[in-house]
Amino acid sequence: xSVAATHSGAIGALATKFRTCPATGLKxxxxxxxxxxxxxxxxVVFLAIGGVFGLLVALTRWQxxxxxxxxxFYLVLTAHGLDVLLVWIIFFEMAVLYFAxxxxxxxxxxxxxxxxxxxxxxxxxxLLANVTVLQGESSVMFTSYPPLxxxxxxxxxxxxxxxxALIGCFVFFGTLVIAKEEKTYEGSIPLVTFGAVTAAIIxxxxxxxxxxxxxxxxxxxxxxxxxxxxxxxxLVWWAMGHSSQQINVSAHVAIxxxxxxxxxxxxxxxxxxxxxxFLMYILFLQLASAHHLLVEPGLxxxxxxxxxxxxxxxxxxxxxxxxxxxxxxxxxxxxRNGFTQGVFGWLRNAPWGNPAFAGMFLxxxxxxxLGGISxxxxxxxxxxxxxxxxxxxxxxxxxxxxxxxxxxxxxVTYLVVPxxxxxxxxxxxxxxxxxxxxxxxxxxxxxxxxxxxxxGVSRRHWDITFSDATLSFSYPxxxxxxxxxxxxxxxxxxxxxxxxxVIVVCSILFGKKVDASNVAASLGPMPKKVVQEAVTKYGSAxxxxxxxxxxxxxxxxxxxxxxxxxxxxYLSELWPMQ
Amino acid sequence: MSIHPPESRVWWNEPIARGELVxxxxxxIWGLIMFFMMIYWHLEGKQNLSPEVYRIDPDVFIQRTEExxxxxxxxxxxxxxxxxxxxxxxxxxxxxARTFEWWPVLELERGQQYRLHIxxxxxxxxxxxxxxxxxxxxxxxxxxxxxxxxxxxGEFSVVCNEYCGLGxxxxxxxxxxxxxxxxxxPQPQTTGQGG
Numbered sequence: 001x002s003v004a005a006t007h008s009g010a011i012g013a014l015a016t017k018f019r020t021c022p023a024t025g026l027k028x029x030x031x032x033x034x035x036x037x038x039x040x041x042x043x044v045v046f047l048a049i050g051g052v053f054g055l056l057v058a059l060t061r062w063q064x065x066x067x068x069x070x071x072x073f074y075l076v077l078t079a080h081g082l083d084v085l086l087v088w089i090i091f092f093e094m095a096v097l098y099f100a101x102x103x104x105x106x107x108x109x110x111x112x113x114x115x116x117x118x119x120x121x122x123x124x125x126x127l128l129a130n131v132t133v134l135q136g137e138s139s140v141m142f143t144s145y146p147p148l149x150x151x152x153x154x155x156x157x158x159x160x161x162x163x164x165a166l167i168g169c170f171v172f173f174g175t176l177v178i179a180k181e182e183k184t185y186e187g188s189i190p191l192v193t194f195g196a197v198t199a200a201i202i203x204x205x206x207x208x209x210x211x212x213x214x215x216x217x218x219x220x221x222x223x224x225x226x227x228x229x230x231x232x233x234x235l236v237w238w239a240m241g242h243s244s245q246q247i248n249v250s251a252h253v254a255i256x257x258x259x260x261x262x263x264x265x266x267x268x269x270x271x272x273x274x275x276x277x278f279l280m281y282i283l284f285l286q287l288a289s290a291h292h293l294l295v296e297p298g299l300x301x302x303x304x305x306x307x308x309x310x311x312x313x314x315x316x317x318x319x320x321x322x323x324x325x326x327x328x329x330x331x332x333x334x335x336r337n338g339f340t341q342g343v344f345g346w347l348r349n350a351p352w353g354n355p356a357f358a359g360m361f362l363x364x365x366x367x368x369x370l371g372g373i374s375x376x377x378x379x380x381x382x383x384x385x386x387x388x389x390x391x392x393x394x395x396x397x398x399x400x401x402x403x404x405x406x407x408x409x410x411x412v413t414y415l416v417v418p419x420x421x422x423x424x425x426x427x428x429x430x431x432x433x434x435x436x437x438x439x440x441x442x443x444x445x446x447x448x449x450x451x452x453x454x455x456g457v458s459r460r461h462w463d464i465t466f467s468d469a470t471l472s473f474s475y476p477x478x479x480x481x482x483x484x485x486x487x488x489x490x491x492x493x494x495x496x497x498x499x500x501x502v503i504v505v506c507s508i509l510f511g512k513k514v515d516a517s518n519v520a521a522s523l524g525p526m527p528k529k530v531v532q533e534a535v536t537k538y539g540s541a542x543x544x545x546x547x548x549x550x551x552x553x554x555x556x557x558x559x560x561x562x563x564x565x566x567x568x569x570y571l572s573e574l575w576p577m578q
Numbered sequence: 579m580s581i582h583p584p585e586s587r588v589w590w591n592e593p594i595a596r597g598e599l600v601x602x603x604x605x606x607i608w609g610l611i612m613f614f615m616m617i618y619w620h621l622e623g624k625q626n627l628s629p630e631v632y633r634i635d636p637d638v639f640i641q642r643t644e645e646x647x648x649x650x651x652x653x654x655x656x657x658x659x660x661x662x663x664x665x666x667x668x669x670x671x672x673x674x675a676r677t678f679e680w681w682p683v684l685e686l687e688r689g690q691q692y693r694l695h696i697x698x699x700x701x702x703x704x705x706x707x708x709x710x711x712x713x714x715x716x717x718x719x720x721x722x723x724x725x726x727x728x729x730x731x732g733e734f735s736v737v738c739n740e741y742c743g744l745g746x747x748x749x750x751x752x753x754x755x756x757x758x759x760x761x762x763x764p765q766p767q768t769t770g771q772g773g
Contacts, residue, residue, distance in 0.1 A: 024581075070744055070747065071744060074741070074744065074746075104581055139744075140741075141741050145701075145702050145740070147700070147701055147702075147718065148701050148702070148741075148742070148743070185583050186583055186587075187583040187584055187587045187589075188583055188584050188587070188589065189583065190579075190580060190581050190582050190583050190584075191580040191581075191584075192580050192581050230702055230717045230718065230719070230720075231717060231720070257580035258580060258581060260580065261579035261580040261581045262579075262581070265579060266579065266580065267579050267580065267585075268580055269595060269598060270592055270593075270594050270595065270598060271584045271589040271590075271592065272589060272590050272592060272594065273594055273598055273602070293715075294627075295627055295713060295714045295715050296715045296717075297631040297714075297715070297716075297717060297720045297721075297722035298631045298717075298720055298722075300629060301620060301626070301627075301629060305613070305616045305617065309609070309612065309613045309616070312609055312610060312613045313608070313609030313610075313612055313613060314609065316605070316609055317602070317605040317606055317609055320601070320605040320608075321598075321601070321602060321605065324598065324601045325598065328597075328598070329580070376612065380612065380615070380616060381616045381619075381627075382616065382619050382623065382625055382626060382627075384713075385625060385627060385712055385713060385714070386711050386712070386713070387713065388704075388713040388714070388715065388739075389704045389706065389713055389715070389739040389740055390706070390711070390713060390739065454711075455709075455711075456706065456708045456709060456711040456737075458704070458706055458737055458738075458739035459739065460739075460740075460741040460746070461737075461739070461746065461747050462746070462747040463747040463748075466737075466747065466748070466750055468745075468747070468748045469747075469748045469749070469750045470658050470660070470679065470748070470750070471655070471658060471660065471679075471680075471683070471735065471750045471751060471752045472750075473708065473735035473737060473750050473752075475708070475709075476709065545597075546595075546597055549597070550597060553601060557604065557608075560608075561608070564612065568615070568619075571623070571625050572623065572624070572625065574625050574710060574711070574712055575625075575707075575710055575712060575726050575727055575728055575729050575730075576624035576625060576726070576727045576729070577624070577625050577626060577627065577628065577712070577724055577725065577726050577727075578624070578626055578628055578724075578725045
């Protein structure tokens with residue numbers, strides 16, 4: 001590995017201080033390390049705040065509990081969306097970007113002062129957004145559809161946050177340039193970094209879209225612009241709102257590969273295939289703004305079909321490829337490790353006691369089965385008529401963002417704490433339990449909200465008994481059951497979330513220091529290799545026979561096709577419309 | 579490993595495993611099937627959202643809805659004060675969304691086609707017909723004409739499912755579907771006051 005600090009040309013390089021990671025041999029720029037720590041800590045703090053809000057929402061929708069008043073419910077729901085969908089996720093993604101560039105490439109980070117400015121802007125934006133919402137004049141939901149108007153500071157807060165995140169993206173790109181310039185690695189960038197590049201490119205698109213719509217909306221709230229077109233707002237806003245979730249997808253897929261590499265030594269089956277799948281994301285994922293506009297008046301069906309399908313489902317193909325190559329690379333690695341018995345010996349002998357691995361694999365399964373399939377069904381033009389603005393929508397995106405992204409981020413934290421914070425996880429047994437509790441809770445939230453949505457229950461709704469409505473109505477009894485189960489799942493997920501926050505904070509503050517002597521043990525239990533380094537050749541050479549993975553994707557594909565066509569059958573029973 | 583640069587520098591020439599190729603082909607073909615399914619449904623399916631949409635001044639839409647309600651009023655909905663309008667089969671029907679009600683109440687005949695005009699007087703609202711579960715977004719200033727054919731008789735509710743302010747959860751409407759040719763009769767009172 002070449003040494004950046006000896007590069008004579010750059011002044012920045014001379015001033016940079018590195019340490020060598022005892023586990024991986026990577027050189028870690030201390031400035032990058034401080035930035036990763038700050039962003040990760042901010043992320044966890046806002047996850048805690050947003051998680052409490054989420055629990056309050058679920059306990060209010062549980063009709064038997066019905067915790068909050070209507071006013072507080074809509075306020076807390078707005079804050080919940082902001083804090084977890086935007087603030088927690090993007091802070092953590094900044095940490096991921098700095099990690100995937102500076103640390104993985106053993107490079108110094110570009111312009112650390114700019115990165116700090118970005119961090120401060122994001123923090124200021126996040127705090128201002130929370131304060132503004134809590135003041136009560138901005139209960140407009142995360143989406144803030146005009147003509148519903150929030151106080152100007154609500155939009156300003158989002159703009160500040162977005163600008164900060166944009167700076168972070170450019171620091172990431174700058175670091176890639178430096179690493180290449182200073183030859184800190186040879187050949188092409190690693191797959192994990194390639195995934196992070198995908199996330200960062202989508203992030204730039206996302207943030208630009210946010211700026212394009214939020215700046216005029218802010219001026220409108222101040223009275224400088226008289227009118228915001230409602231349809232235009234949604235079209236551009238969702239280029240931010242949905243694309244920001246595509247940053248998550250790219251980031252957590254990169255994390256799946258990362259965790260698989262660290263815990264079982266997985267190599268990509270094929271660099272070409274995995275990278276092409278990421279490329280599909282860059283090219284097509286952003287079209288999904290249309291997912292929110294499928295029952296909107298004034299947009300043509302041609303536009304809806306092309307965009308909602310990400311141009312003939314090429315981005316879905318990208319996800320399906322990752323859905324096979326990630327477990328495939330794990331199976332190949334495990335078979336190389338010597339676990340060759342049967343179809344699923346490799347999976348049975350995977351390190352399920354390691355929270356990083358367990359979280360990663362559960363994230364993969366839940367994201368694919370619950371989030372992926374429901375997302376495609378929801379994003380089908382006509383099927384959306386049965387689901388738009390019902391609880392099916394939050395059900396779907398809790399499967400992607402909570403059971404998928406958040407679970408993956410939690411899983412990787414169990415590697416970040418020993419590797420970057422250089423502290424051991426303080427209660428490893430509890431950490432192991434935490435991942436499963438959170439995963440079950442998140443899966444429950446997603447499933448039961450989707451169930452309630454299938455029964456027609458509206459999202460963002462305080463009272464499913466309609467007790468104050470002049471024209472009375474009530475949803476079917478099964479909907480009440482679904483929302484009760486959703487409340488119980490939320491309690492479980494919140495318990496898992498609280499354990500995560502407590503474990504991470506206590507480990508950082510009081511965990512045993514990690515050094516060369518104990519670093520391997522600090523990463524959690526790893527599979528014991530039955531065969532030592534039997535195959536060291538590239539990729540999947542010699543292990544192309546992956547029966548377990550073929551069975552897994554076969555089950556997935558069957559579930560996908562069946563569920564897809566069942567929904568068309570339901571649709572055909574609706575009142576005819578044209 | 580995935581955290582290291584590819585082992586061979588010319589990684590794009592590496593062969594792809596057969597299993598991977600099969601899966602990629604399957605994913606691609608499945609994508610095409612799903613894509614063409616939406617187009618097929620436009621040709622053969624009966625549930626497609628109408629593209630008939632006009633820009634309209636909200637005040638004009640309010641006025642047209644009021645004229646419609648007056649012309650076709652057959653009774654009031656219990657003691658709620660809502661007029662019940664029963665348009666002729668095949669004719670136009672209007673429904674106005676405003677904070678926090680869907681107005682007026684409609685009475686339609688089963689198996690007949692209606693041109694339902696929906697729009698909003700103020701904010702964005704959601705037209706969520708329950709329990710059939712048909713959901714359409716409603717914008718102020720945009721008139722959407724959906725041709726619908728009720729296939730079941732009974733009492734149906736319209737729930738607002740786009741957040742529109744603190745009274746959002748009170749915002750409901752109603753559509754009665756009666757058997758064809760059946761004379762409209764005052765329905766038993768079912769307001770929310772009693773519980």
